Amino acid sequence: DVKVTQSSRYLVKRTGEKVFLECVQDMDHENMFWYRQDPGLGLRLIYFSYDVKMKEKGDIPEGYSVSREKKERFSLILESASTNQTSMYLCASSRSRVGSYEQYFGPGTRLTVT
Amino acid sequence: KNEVEQSPQNLTAQEGEFITINCSYSVGISALHWLQQHPGGGIVSLFMLSSGKKKHGRLIATINIQEKHSSLHITASHPRDSAVYICAVPDYNTDKLIFGTGTRLQVFP
Numbered sequence: 001d002v003k004v005t006q007s008s009r010y011l012v013k014r015t016g017e018k019v020f021l022e023c024v025q026d027m028d029h030e031n032m033f034w035y036r037q038d039p040g041l042g043l044r045l046i047y048f049s050y051d052v053k054m055k056e057k058g059d060i061p062e063g064y065s066v067s068r069e070k071k072e073r074f075s076l077i078l079e080s081a082s083t084n085q086t087s088m089y090l091c092a093s094s095r096s097r098v099g100s101y102e103q104y105f106g107p108g109t110r111l112t113v114t
Numbered sequence: 115k116n117e118v119e120q121s122p123q124n125l126t127a128q129e130g131e132f133i134t135i136n137c138s139y140s141v142g143i144s145a146l147h148w149l150q151q152h153p154g155g156g157i158v159s160l161f162m163l164s165s166g167k168k169k170h171g172r173l174i175a176t177i178n179i180q181e182k183h184s185s186l187h188i189t190a191s192h193p194r195d196s197a198v199y200i201c202a203v204p205d206y207n208t209d210k211l212i213f214g215t216g217t218r219l220q221v222f223p
Contacts, residue, residue, distance in 0.1 A: 040215075041215075042200070042213050042214070042215045042216060043200070043213045045210055045211075048210065058210065090156065090157065092157075097204070097209050100144065100145065101162075102147070102159040102162050103147065103159060103202075103211060104159065105149075105156050105157040105158070105159075106156055107155065107156040108155075108156050108157075
């Protein structure tokens with residue numbers, strides 16, 4: 001079974017802190033994604049990566065950056081956390097093109113910025 | 115850009131009822147995904163289908179490519195089916211998934 005793990009289930013940070021969210025997948029998937037999920041807004045794509053050291057902006061990249069130094073690991077970085085980044089963050093991976101392959105999600109990290 | 119609409123937004127049912135959740139999209143696609151999210155939980159992929167029908171246990175997903183419409187059916191619903199059900203389609207140009215806003219299902223004993 002594909003397993004996508006995220007470093008924390010719950011995280012509380014202060015405004016202005018630099019925050020790292022880690023995601024690891026164990027199935028040698030090419031594609032990895034970071035989403036945030038907010039009530040009434042659904043899932044929104046922050047960044048995605050089709051290969052190591054490759055990244056592309058999603059729909060809401062402002063205030064975030066990412067790093068993919070190894071194929072299995074995709075990190076989301078909040079350079080200076082703000083209260084409007086309080087949200088549920090979900091990582092996902094897929095073997096290749098999402099039109100043709102299922103996307104597997106991690107358990108999510110609920111981040112609160114105070 | 116593909117627009118994805120789900121209905122209903124909220125659904126309550128008594129245990130044992132037959133459930134239908136609908137999803138429509140505006141642009142032709144290669145495949146459609148149905149996802150499930152339990153309260154406080156991660157998201158699980160239920161189905162990915164490009165034509166016809168797929169069945170897994172009490173869950174059935176159908177798609178009509180010509181009408182750009184898919185349905186998710188739950189037979190003999192159970193309280194453990196209570197979750198948010200999300201449909202998603204890939205954007206043709208970018209291959210990113212475009213998500214519906216979800217249908218919140220509550221099944222009462």
